[in-house]
Amino acid sequence: MNRRLLLMAVAVIATAAARAQSVTYNHDSSKQNQVTVMETGTGALSPDLYYSVLHNKYKKSAASKNKLSFRTLAGINLYNQVDEAETIDSALVSRAKIEALNVADRQIDLAWLAEGDKVNGQMERLKRNIDRILLAGGTTDDKERWTEYYRMYQCAIDATKDAYMPNAQRKKEYLRIYEDVVRQNEILVGYLAKQQNATVTSMLLNATDERNLNKGSIVRNAVDRWTESRFAVRGSRTGGGDSGGTGDETVNKGN
Numbered sequence: 396m397n398r399r400l401l402l403m404a405v406a407v408i409a410t411a412a413a414r415a416q417s418v419t420y421n422h423d424s425s426k427q428n429q430v431t432v433m434e435t436g437t438g439a440l441s442p443d444l445y446y447s448v449l450h451n452k453y454k455k456s457a458a459s460k461n462k463l464s465f466r467t468l469a470g471i472n473l474y475n476q477v478d479e480a481e482t483i484d485s486a487l488v489s490r491a492k493i494e495a496l497n498v499a500d501r502q503i504d505l506a507w508l509a510e511g512d513k514v515n516g517q518m519e520r521l522k523r524n525i526d527r528i529l530l531a532g533g534t535t536d537d538k539e540r541w542t543e544y545y546r547m548y549q550c551a552i553d554a555t556k557d558a559y560m561p562n563a564q565r566k567k568e569y570l571r572i573y574e575d576v577v578r579q580n581e582i583l584v585g586y587l588a589k590q591q592n593a594t595v596t597s598m599l600l601n602a603t604d605e606r607n608l609n610k611g612s613i614v615r616n617a618v619d620r621w622t623e624s625r626f627a628v629r630g631s632r633t634g635g636g637d638s639g640g641t642g643d644e645t646v647n648k649g650n
Contacts, residue, residue, distance in 0.1 A: 431459065510573065
């Protein structure tokens with residue numbers, strides 16, 4: 396019994412809810428006229444007395460300011476923009492093609508393929524000359540300073556390789572680095588030659604200072620050489636027909 400009453404109560408509640416959600420339509424001609432005037436500009440506002448007394452200004456301009464006229468003008472303006480839009484689209488497509496070529500030019504380092512061997516050759520030469528600094532008599536500070544130059548140029552090369560730039564500009568940068576390395580190599584070679592000459596000169600001066608001179612031995616050697624020369628001259632004149640002489644050289648001073 397209780398179960399039956401519960402089912403009846405649920406059925407009553409469902410029926411009431413269905414009736415509450417039903418849609419009703421009450422036509423209002425005055426609102427319809429106002430919407431028609433606002434959208435298309437046709438029809439008349441009603442009631443006329445209400446709009447004449449309270450909204451007379453709106454009543455006079457409502458039909459001319461309808462939304463249909465604005466939609467029509469907007470469509471015409473959009474149609475006129477088709478040619479301009481196509482021009483812009485063509486320009487963007489052309490620009491996109493150019494930028495695609497620029498991106499490809501910046502991603503492949505063709506400049507290094509052309510100039511890399513030349514730059515690496517000068518860098519290797521600079522490194523070899525730096526390794527000769529200590530052998531030529533230079534100091535560790537001098538070697539460290541030139542090593543910093545080498546690192547600076549190597550960093551410039553790496554930065555140019557990683558830079559986002561066209562190959563023409565990249566090649567100019569590589570050639571600038573090459574010219575600077577060549578110039579620094581010439582300066583370093585001059586420095587090494589100067590250090591080498593200074594070392595050799597110092598060694599010669601030190602060898603001269605350590606040398607002991609025996610003046611007596613030098614004099615005796617000179618006398619012996621002079622005596623040998625004199626005997627050689629006398630021997631060459633033995634068959635010359637001189638009589639009664641001792642064979643010594645004489646000097647005729649005249650009367």
